[in-house]
Amino acid sequence: MPADWLHPALRFAQYAALLGLFGATAFHALRLRPLVGDTGTMRLRPIAIAAVAAPVISLAAMLVGIAAMMGQPLHDLDLATIQSLVLATQPGWAFLVRSALLVLALAALLLIKPMAPRQIAAASCYALALSTLAWTGHAAATEGVLGLVHRLNDALHLWAAGLWIGAICWFTTLVFAAHRNPDRGQSERLLVAMEGFAPLGMTLVGIVAMTGILNAHFIFGLENGVAVLNTPYGLLLAGKMLLVASMLMCAARNAGIVRPNGGIRRVGAVRSDGTLTALRTSLAAELLLAILVLMLVALTGLASPME
Ligand code: HEM
Structure with missing residues (x-):
């Protein structure tokens, strides 16, 4: 082996x-x-x-x-x-x-x-x-029409998670670059793009959560949730939920930095108020958490919810 x-x-x-x-x-x-x-x-x-x-x-x-x-x-x-x-x-x-x-x-x-x-x-x-x-994996174990729905739901979970991760990767790269080579115009455009991402970001989070819960229901039945929590599979899934919750906190912090007090961002405030420094830390933390989520997913797919 x-x-x-x-x-x-x-x-x-x-x-x-x-x-x-x-x-x-x-x-x-x-x-x-x-x-x-x-x-x-x-x-x-x-x-x-x-x-x-x-x-x-x-x-x-x-x-x-x-x-x-x-x-x-x-x-x-x-x-x-x-x-x-x-x-x-x-x-x-x-x-x-x-x-x-x-x-x-x-x-x-x-x-x-x-x-x-x-x-x-x-x-x-x-x-x-x-x-x-x-x-492949747990989604492929369900049979018949329900099996097809499970697989399509899983594909949607993966697409939404992928777009979320892609956004984090790009924004992290661009914020680090803007911090290294300060250019006020480019930094402003970056913050506007991040602000514009908020509605799509919330939609992606909603899709990931809904398809994730449906995935769990297809695999072990939500009514068995408490029993599953006593297995290594359940603990891995619970760990993943905690990490996803922390990712959401980072996302909320990013939004708060880009639009302080939920208001209109002051044009020209990019360099003076440490916006990029704060965003750098918050985005890097969100990316690290996403990587940890994937590590747990890699293990979850190999564990059985039944034992
Ligand atoms: C509320 C949020 C979420 C819930 C309830 C959820 C739930 C689930 C469940 C139950 C599975 C099936 C695990 C198995 O194979 O037994 C799964 C798979 C997966 N999840 Fe999530 N998840 C959520 C968020 C996320 C996020 C944020 C990411 C990425 C950062 C993610 C990435 C994945 C991946 C890559 C798979 C494997 C799919 C496959 O191999 O077919 N999930 N999720």
């Missing part, structure tokens, strides 16, 4: 890469072009690195998952076993579709020159690749 930490670590890397890539490309296409422009190559470099790594991580996660399922060391896996499990199971097909979409997204990022169609094509591929995760 592979080392105990390897499977959850690769699951975490896969969630981080796919959610980050979908969120970052979609959020850039939807909201940020006026702010970042077509020239932010330096800022797009992490996306390019993650885009190359994503298919490799997905392949490694699939192989280690098969080894763990078979109770075999990774190097003992033979091609016939891998082939039969990939071609004969739903998670296997989900992996094949995911791999194709990740390669297509990478090709879009490398080959399409104009920024807008490039980001839209890549974001669409990443959205579909992300949704294939719902055909």
